[in-house]
Amino acid sequence: MKFPPETLMAYADGELDAETRRAVEAEMAADPQVAQEVERHRAMRAEVSGAFAGVLDEQVPDRLLHAAKKSATSTVQPRRQWSWPEWTSVAASLLIGILAGRAILQPESESRLVVAGTDGRVVAGGALAQALSEQLSSQDGTDVDIGLSFRTRSGEYCRTFGARAANPVVGFACRDAETWRIDMLSTAPRAESGGSYRMASTQLPAPIVQAIAERMQGEALDADEEAIARQRRWRD
Amino acid sequence: MSQVEQVRRQVVELLPRLRRFARTIARNVHDADDLVQLAIERALLKHDQWRPELKFDGWMFGIMRNAWIDEVRSRARRDRIFAPEEAGVTVGHDGSESNVRLLTVQRAVAELPEEQRLAVGLVLVEGLSYKEAAEVLEVPIGTLTSRLARGRETLQALLSDRPGERS
Numbered sequence: 001m002k003f004p005p006e007t008l009m010a011y012a013d014g015e016l017d018a019e020t021r022r023a024v025e026a027e028m029a030a031d032p033q034v035a036q037e038v039e040r041h042r043a044m045r046a047e048v049s050g051a052f053a054g055v056l057d058e059q060v061p062d063r064l065l066h067a068a069k070k071s072a073t074s075t076v077q078p079r080r081q082w083s084w085p086e087w088t089s090v091a092a093s094l095l096i097g098i099l100a101g102r103a104i105l106q107p108e109s110e111s112r113l114v115v116a117g118t119d120g121r122v123v124a125g126g127a128l129a130q131a132l133s134e135q136l137s138s139q140d141g142t143d144v145d146i147g148l149s150f151r152t153r154s155g156e157y158c159r160t161f162g163a164r165a166a167n168p169v170v171g172f173a174c175r176d177a178e179t180w181r182i183d184m185l186s187t188a189p190r191a192e193s194g195g196s197y198r199m200a201s202t203q204l205p206a207p208i209v210q211a212i213a214e215r216m217q218g219e220a221l222d223a224d225e226e227a228i229a230r231q232r233r234w235r236d
Numbered sequence: 237m238s239q240v241e242q243v244r245r246q247v248v249e250l251l252p253r254l255r256r257f258a259r260t261i262a263r264n265v266h267d268a269d270d271l272v273q274l275a276i277e278r279a280l281l282k283h284d285q286w287r288p289e290l291k292f293d294g295w296m297f298g299i300m301r302n303a304w305i306d307e308v309r310s311r312a313r314r315d316r317i318f319a320p321e322e323a324g325v326t327v328g329h330d331g332s333e334s335n336v337r338l339l340t341v342q343r344a345v346a347e348l349p350e351e352q353r354l355a356v357g358l359v360l361v362e363g364l365s366y367k368e369a370a371e372v373l374e375v376p377i378g379t380l381t382s383r384l385a386r387g388r389e390t391l392q393a394l395l396s397d398r399p400g401e402r403s
Contacts (some may be wrong), residue, residue: 209281
């Protein structure tokens with residue numbers, strides 16, 4: 001046989017240039033074994049393709065249509081879908097809690113992770129502020145995990161986080177002068193059963209994912225870019 | 237139309253094929269649809285990485301392949317310890333002779349080593365060119381070709397052992 005087996009396969013898959021194709025065809029005409037080999041490849045292709053063709057006629061599950069239209073969280077099971085009204089009511093109740101001076105995450109006020117800043121802004125405090133400034137996404141923190149870091153269209157650095165606490169929270173914060181302004185915060189989606197709680201950007205509730213997608217400029221920072229940004233204290 | 241809306245629209249159009257490709261990667265319908273869902277979410281999150289000059293199906297298949305490697309694969313493996321599944325028994329199931337053969341082929345694909353399975357899924361099932369498939373898998377075209385050739389050989393061996401009946 002003149003051609004290596006992979007060339008005959010490529011012929012059957014329509015991958016050869018015109019010249020090689022003609023040469024293979026000449027060989028097929030001259031040698032029935034070659035023709036048979038090509039036919040075997042074609043039959044295999046048709047059979048494998050046919051075995052999965054039926055999937056195209058199946059009804060697409062609603063959850064997938066929903067995911068495409070709404071975006072969603074990506075913890076595979078269970079999937080908690082958040083609507084905006086739900087989110088805003090969570091945010092409002094948290095804010096009320098903060099403004100009333102109640103400890104949100106920790107009973108001891110000095111270790112509070114979320115505090116009311118000046119001008120009514122909500123900023124990171126304690127271990128959360130520390131982690132946002134110092135911890136790389138690749139590092140495992142004691143109290144806080146950092147998911148991903150990214151820049152917004154206006155050039156701010158933002159980072160997603162998850163805080164382990166009695167009631168774990170997730171969200172993202174953006175660098176604002178010397179503080180980390182918390183732009184979105186929510187109770188954490190339920191951790192995967194059996195696994196320890198580990199924050200990942202993909203486990204954020206849908207509205208947060210969507211807000212990040214709308215604000216992110218380009219891609220999330222990679223490890224090197226993140227290290228450089230940290231060195232510059234998350235400023236230009 | 238904004239970029240994210242364009243991506244959404246194309247995702248919806250591509251859903252049947254996304255499910256089909258997922259079915260060649262994952263070994264049961266449930267894992268396959270979880271994989272599709274995860275890929276959709278990832279695609280929407282990084283929608284601005286898509287460029288109109290990229291073929292949308294290849295871009296999505298690449299995201300799906302990475303999602304499989306990162307997340308679903310390990311979960312699928314873990315779940316199987318508790319609930320062993322009949323591989324590949326997924327499409328059409330009325331017990332007729334032609335359906336038995338379909339299931340035999342699906343099951344043979346499910347038994348392929350992962351690298352061969354992905355090459356077979358992209359080229360033979362999804363009809364991508366070798367070049368496009370190599371890009372999705374982030375390998376040189378020669379690597380893709382040899383995985384595909386080995387995949388076909390393995391299938392041939394599996395299927396000639398059991399021409400009609402599932403063993």
